[in-house]
Amino acid sequence: MSSVLFEILEGVGCLTLNRPEKLNSFNGEMALNLQKMLDDCRSDEIRSVYITGSGKAFSAGQDIEELTGPNPPSTNKILAEHFNPVVIKIKALEKPVVAAVNGVAAGAGANIALCCDVVVASKSAAFIQAFSKIGLIPDSGGTYFLPRLIGWQKASALMMLGEKVGAEEAERLGMIYKFFEDDEFAESSFSIAKKLAQMPTTGLAYTKKALLSSFTNTLDDQLRLEDQLQQLASETHDYREGVQSFIEKRKPVFNGK
Numbered sequence: 613m614s615s616v617l618f619e620i621l622e623g624v625g626c627l628t629l630n631r632p633e634k635l636n637s638f639n640g641e642m643a644l645n646l647q648k649m650l651d652d653c654r655s656d657e658i659r660s661v662y663i664t665g666s667g668k669a670f671s672a673g674q675d676i677e678e679l680t681g682p683n684p685p686s687t688n689k690i691l692a693e694h695f696n697p698v699v700i701k702i703k704a705l706e707k708p709v710v711a712a713v714n715g716v717a718a719g720a721g722a723n724i725a726l727c728c729d730v731v732v733a734s735k736s737a738a739f740i741q742a743f744s745k746i747g748l749i750p751d752s753g754g755t756y757f758l759p760r761l762i763g764w765q766k767a768s769a770l771m772m773l774g775e776k777v778g779a780e781e782a783e784r785l786g787m788i789y790k791f792f793e794d795d796e797f798a799e800s801s802f803s804i805a806k807k808l809a810q811m812p813t814t815g816l817a818y819t820k821k822a823l824l825s826s827f828t829n830t831l832d833d834q835l836r837l838e839d840q841l842q843q844l845a846s847e848t849h850d851y852r853e854g855v856q857s858f859i860e861k862r863k864p865v866f867n868g869k
Contacts, residue, residue, distance in 0.1 A: 615642035617666070618649045623809035624802070625649075625658040632667025637675040638720060640685065643694035650701040659809035659868050661705065662802060663728065664712040673719025673742060687748075695720050695752040699727050703824060706817035707868075708808040712801035713779075713788070718742045723754035726761065729820060730804060731788040733779040734797035739787065741771045760827065761787050812850030813868040818842075 617628040627649050629636040636642075653661045665671055674695075678684065702709050702724070711728035718740040725731055725739075733739075741758070743750045750758070750771050759767040762785045770777065779791035792800040808816065818841040826834050845851055850866045857864035 614645060615639075616645040616649055618652065620658060621802075622806050623657070623659040624805045625653040625655075625661045626802075626805075627653075627661065627663045629663070629665040629671050631675075632665075632669070634675055635669035635672035635716065636665040636667065636721070637672040638694065639675045639678045640690075640694055643698060647697050647701060650698065650705060653705060653707070656868070658707065659813050660707055660805045661709040662712060662805035663709065663725075664714050664801070667715070669715040669721075670711075670713040670717040670725060670737065671721025672716060673721040676746075691751055695724070698724055699753045702727055703820075706820070707813050708805075708816050708820065710801065710805040710808065712797070712805075713737045713739070714797060716740065719750075720752040720754075723750065723752035723757065726757050726787065727753050730808070732797075732801045732804060733782060733788050733791045734794045734801075735779050735791050736794050737779045737791070739777045739782055740774065742774055744772055744774045756827075758787070761785075810866065812848065812854060812866045814848050814850060815845045818845050 613630060615629075615631050617626075617630045619626050627646065629642065629646070631637060631639075631642060650661075674690065708730060709728045711725040711731045713725050713731065713733040714737060715734065716738050717725045719742045722739045722741060741750050741754065743754075749755070754771070758771070761767075766785060769775075777785070777787065779788070782788045783791050822834070822837055822841055825837055829837065849869045850864075853864050853866060
């Protein structure tokens with residue numbers, strides 16, 4: 613079986629991390645497979661992306677056995693070739709990416725989830741910045757995204773203490789969008805990805821670009837970018853369809869163009 617499963621359902625590119633016997637921890641093969649499948653998700657056939665894990669975990673992060681085996685890769689190689697490209701590809705993908713955290717998300721597994729555009733979790737899921745427990749620093753964009761999601765002080769404490777955050781607490785903190793009861797998680801989380809796939813996804817891609825740029829832009833820069841992106845959005849088929857359907861009092865049919 614592949615370390616990452618891939619299928620297209622109702623316009624959604626579904627990626628499932630698939631090393632359940634290792635809690636979906638990443639080795640080089642899985643990281644490279646995920647990168648390839650994220651590239652495949654650029655297809656026009658796919659309107660949104662849904663990432664989850666098989667078994668009882670989302671991902672436990674880096675597979676420690678890979679680090680302690682014969683001829684282990686350096687941390688530089690792991691970040692430069694395995695994890696950082698995954699984060700960059702998720703943020704560069706011009707369509708919404710949903711992380712459906714079905715169980716524990718630790719280390720790089722947590723931070724890959726948190727870099728996605730919409731993050732939901734099952735009630736029994738948990739997030740752990742586990743790096744400090746083995747003397748490492750949070751990576752895979754964790755030091756970039758987590759302080760912006762929940763604030764400097766809380767992020768600093770969670771990263772240094774390595775405490776587990778349950779799904780309910782993660783929602784309260786603003787770390788994730790929402791959580792679902794375990795028995796409804798699969799259906800409810802996928803329904804979000806399916807809904808996004810039916811929306812004006814070019815406009816959503818512009819929203820994604822504007823949000824990411826807001827982390828470093830000045831207010832004047834951001835206002836100029838909004839002006840530029842709004843003009844592009846107003847020239848799309850989906851904008852015209854949205855306005856026309858509103859006038860005609862009918863449900864819009866968007867095609868992502």
